[in-house]
Amino acid sequence: MKLRTVNLTRVYRRGSSDIVAVNKVNLTVEPAEFVAVVGPSGSGKTTLLNLIGLNDYPTSGKVFIDGSDASVLSGGERRKVRLFRMGFVFQTFNLLPTLSALENVELPMALAGVAQREQREKAVRLLEIVGLGNRLFHRPKELSMGEMQRVAIARALANDPELIIADEPTGELDSKTAREIVSLLSEINKERKASVVVATHDEKIVDVAQRVYRMVDGVLSLER
Amino acid sequence: MRLLTFCLRNLFRRKTRTCLCIIGVALATMFVIAVGSTSMRYVTVVRELNVLFSEKVMVVSENAIVVQAVPIGGGLLPENYTVKRLWKVDGVEDVVPVLFVTPVGIGDTIQLVPVNFTMGIPVGKWTAVIGPTPLRGNVGHFPSDESEVVVGCSLADQCNWTVGSSIVVNGYRLNVSGVLDSKVALIARSLVMPLKLAQKVYGYPGSVNIIAVAPADGVSEADLADRIKGNVSHVKALTEEERNDVVEPVLAELGTWIMGIQTAVFVLSLILVMTVMMMSVSERRRDFATLDAVGAPLSYVFRAVVFEALLIGVFGGVLGVVCGSILAVVLASLYTNIPLSLFFPSLFDVVPPLYMVEVFSGVVIVCCAGGLVPALNAVRVRVAEVLRAEY
Numbered sequence: 001m002k003l004r005t006v007n008l009t010r011v012y013r014r015g016s017s018d019i020v021a022v023n024k025v026n027l028t029v030e031p032a033e034f035v036a037v038v039g040p041s042g043s044g045k046t047t048l049l050n051l052i053g054l055n056d057y058p059t060s061g062k063v064f065i066d067g068s069d070a071s072v073l074s075g076g077e078r079r080k081v082r083l084f085r086m087g088f089v090f091q092t093f094n095l096l097p098t099l100s101a102l103e104n105v106e107l108p109m110a111l112a113g114v115a116q117r118e119q120r121e122k123a124v125r126l127l128e129i130v131g132l133g134n135r136l137f138h139r140p141k142e143l144s145m146g147e148m149q150r151v152a153i154a155r156a157l158a159n160d161p162e163l164i165i166a167d168e169p170t171g172e173l174d175s176k177t178a179r180e181i182v183s184l185l186s187e188i189n190k191e192r193k194a195s196v197v198v199a200t201h202d203e204k205i206v207d208v209a210q211r212v213y214r215m216v217d218g219v220l221s222l223e224r
Numbered sequence: 225m226r227l228l229t230f231c232l233r234n235l236f237r238r239k240t241r242t243c244l245c246i247i248g249v250a251l252a253t254m255f256v257i258a259v260g261s262t263s264m265r266y267v268t269v270v271r272e273l274n275v276l277f278s279e280k281v282m283v284v285s286e287n288a289i290v291v292q293a294v295p296i297g298g299g300l301l302p303e304n305y306t307v308k309r310l311w312k313v314d315g316v317e318d319v320v321p322v323l324f325v326t327p328v329g330i331g332d333t334i335q336l337v338p339v340n341f342t343m344g345i346p347v348g349k350w351t352a353v354i355g356p357t358p359l360r361g362n363v364g365h366f367p368s369d370e371s372e373v374v375v376g377c378s379l380a381d382q383c384n385w386t387v388g389s390s391i392v393v394n395g396y397r398l399n400v401s402g403v404l405d406s407k408v409a410l411i412a413r414s415l416v417m418p419l420k421l422a423q424k425v426y427g428y429p430g431s432v433n434i435i436a437v438a439p440a441d442g443v444s445e446a447d448l449a450d451r452i453k454g455n456v457s458h459v460k461a462l463t464e465e466e467r468n469d470v471v472e473p474v475l476a477e478l479g480t481w482i483m484g485i486q487t488a489v490f491v492l493s494l495i496l497v498m499t500v501m502m503m504s505v506s507e508r509r510r511d512f513a514t515l516d517a518v519g520a521p522l523s524y525v526f527r528a529v530v531f532e533a534l535l536i537g538v539f540g541g542v543l544g545v546v547c548g549s550i551l552a553v554v555l556a557s558l559y560t561n562i563p564l565s566l567f568f569p570s571l572f573d574v575v576p577p578l579y580m581v582e583v584f585s586g587v588v589i590v591c592c593a594g595g596l597v598p599a600l601n602a603v604r605v606r607v608a609e610v611l612r613a614e615y
Contacts, residue, residue, distance in 0.1 A: 021467055046611055056608035076521070083519025090611070094514040108518045134555035155518070167611070 001085060001162035001195055002064060003029040003052055008061035010047050010218075020162040021047040023218035024061065029163070032193040034186065036200055036209035037220070045199035046167050052197065053086055053165045054078040074102045083112055087156025087194075089185075091168035093148040095140040101127060102136040108158040126154040130184060146177030153184060157192070164188065166198045170205065179204055230490050231506040231532045234511075237506065245500040246540045252493040255546020256486045258551040260583065261575040263482045267475050269409045274467055276353050276410065276436075281449045282462045283310065283435040290460075292467050294341075294410075295324055300431040301459065309456045310435060315443035320345065320352045323422045331375060338381055338412040342393075344422020344432075349605050351434065354416060357406045362489045364402030368422040372401040378412035381566050396425045407573065437461075490590050493539050493540075497594030505598040512602045514609035522575070529602045533595025537588040547583050549575045589592075 010022040021044040029035050029052075037045050050056035052063055064071040065081065073081065082088075087108075095104045107122035114122075127136055130150035140148055149169060150173055156164050166185065170178035186208045189196045198205050206212050212224040235242050270295055273292035283306070288298030303321050310319045323344035345353050350366050359365070360377055364387040367373055374394075375385050380403045385391060389400040393415065406412050423429050439448040445463040452461035505512070515525055552575050553567045567574055 026463070047608075050608040050611065053458045053517070057605065079516075079519040082517065083520075088520075089489060090517075092512075094510060094517070094600065096235055096511055096514060111524065112521050 001031075002031055003163060003197075004028075004064040004067075005052060006064070008048070008051055009052060009059050010044075010056065010061065011059040011152045020218050022051060022058070022220075025212065025218075025220040027052070027220060028198055029195050030218075031162070031195055032189065034189045034196045034198075034208060034210045036198050036206050037215055038200060038206060038212060038223070039215035040201075043215045045215050046193065047218075048215065049165050049199050049221070050169050053088060054081055060189045082085050083108060084159055085162050087158070087161035087164045089149070089152050089156050089164065089166035089169045091171040093140070093145075093152045093172075095148055095151055095155070097184065100137045100139055101143065101154075102130060102141070104151055105154045105158055108155060114159075122158070123154070126157055127151070129157075131180075144177075146171050146174075146180065149173060149177075149181055150184070151219045153181070153188070157188065157194075160192070161194055163195045163197065164197065166200075168200055170200065171204045178202060181199050182208060195219060225367045227528060229537055231528055234504070234508070234528075234530050235535055238507075241503070242536070245496060245536055246543065248496045249493050249536055249540025249587060249591060250543035250547065252489045252496075253541050254551055255489055255583065255584060256583050256586075257548025257575060257580070258555060260482060260486060261549075261552040261557070262397070262555050262580055263478060264576075264579065265552075265574060267478065270471055270475060271509035272408050272410050275408055275462060276355070277434075277467075278464060279445065280436045280438050280464070281445050281452060282325055283437055283452060283456070283459050284462070286432060286458050286460050288433065288460065288468070290462065292471055294326070295433045295510075298433075300428060300433050301425075301435060303430050303432045303505065306432075306435060306456065306459065308436055310452065311570055313437075313448070313451050313455050315440050315448050315451060316437055317440040317443075318352060318436075318438040318439075319434045320349045320438060321419060322353060322434045323419055323426070323428060323432045324434050325422065325426050340376075340415075341410065342415045342417065342422055342426070344417055344419040344426075346419045350416065351439070354404070354406075354414075355409055355413055357404050357408075359402040360405040361403075367401055367416070367418050367421070370418050370424070371399055372395075373398045373415050373417040373421075374402040375400055375403055375416075376404045376412040376414045377406065378409075378566060379415070379485065382562055393427050394427075398425075409553060433580065461486065490586065493587065494590045494594045497533055497536055497591045498597055500597035501529065501595050504532070505529060508602075508612050509605050512605040513607040516605060517607040524549075525603050526599045529599035530592055530595040533591045533598070534588060537591025540591070541584045541587040545580050548583075549580065 005025055005027045008022055008025040012019045012021055025048060037048065039045050059157060099107065102123050105126055107121040109119040109122065127133055130153055132147060132150050135143060135147060143151065170181050171187065173181060178220050181203045185196055188194055213220050214223040270292060273294045277293040279382045282293055285299035285301050288295045307319050307321055310316060325342040326340065343353060347367065366423055380386065385400050388400055391398050391400060404411055404416065423431065437452065439445055439449065449461040449463050512525055549571060553564060553571060556574050557567050589590055
């Protein structure tokens, strides 16, 4: 998936003042590219990821996916893009607490209408890939943070996305587990040819990224 | 992942709250079932009181207090004199004097709807009053002499009377010659005996309190009643319509009140379910945001929340219908002094299955309605807002 933003801007109104969270951002993510966006907290990284992940609407500017303007998509079409073409990994994992690891991974497939047997087989395979073949039926509260993030990554891969958007995926993890998650994302990027956009503070991620952007006060600049 | 499993797990994430909500819905359902079926039964019994004298003009003393076709107080009529006068009225097909006495010794208070009766009917005129009611198992016969009596099946079951039993009424020993097999409460709770015997047993020689007058072909009840009023003094001649006119407004008002109470109970259930589901949705904003992020269709989220509310309705409804039916039977037993054991086999007479289905469906629909607003709130949750609030 090729993703491009043109003068992407998001302004929040707080009381009587406007806060420009994302300011005229021009970003291009080539197919199978690993892009890192670094910057301090509150610089607008999460907002940018929400905009390119079609989870939020820009105040102005546009997002192009494979050359098509995403702003013309309806809510339902945006959901379909998220379901079939994107995978999300959050800092706080956002697993559904009532579902087991296996069921969490099956969920996007179930929503996509994949046959139940196929869901099960693929979810098991994905969890084995992320090293959780022995934790299939554990609920999130029975897993460590690193394991929860692995489940989240497996879930993000469920529908074979072309773009994985990860928001501080190592933010809650210890350094050893963070290293493992970074190498997992890197492997996915290489082996599955999926583009990866990561918002992070983590130097380990910056090291594996092909392109690094810095974001300060909503303004994005190419660092490397 | 089936929607049912998903919803059940979410529902029982907060076990105490969900159970309390289910109990609340169950209590409401129980109340509706118990009050509704008890009042329906009351109305049915009152309406059944007219069944004996359907399409007949009922002649009673001008002082008599009558509920439907049952005199619950007032004066007696001299049998021979009144019957003779009535036969002289133009357009009369048949005249059947009846002594209606209540109660027969099980409980001593006069009730608006008596729980048992004695009917003294002239020998051979049985069907003119109780219609084609058969004898249970076709065993026995209608009284042929002045020591025999037939008893209603409910009364017989309660008192363990069978054909051949010897019973004592007001000091008179009588033989049970048959058991009336009828679901009509009035007949099922009656002692039917020859008129002369009833007059002797209850100490009203030569007196009756009802005379049923059948109109001849081509004569309307209203015409006959007018003629009776014109020819026989000191009596009231009531057509079926007039008898209904006395009671129906009261029954209609009762029905309105019951419906109002039931509606209020349902509205409270709706508020309860809506509140609980709103709390549940607001606690699970992150889950809904996650579903939004992974691309779950709005209809999936909406259905999931409404389905959870529906499950509360199903659990509460089933529990409420079962408990409500038991309560209705207990109330019926307390209200009539008839043992519980006689009511349970005929549970579906006390609480009709259709009524159970209606109330259950009503509760499920109300609970689903209670889930609509929370479901709309759930589909409005956006991952961008939730994450922004978190970070």
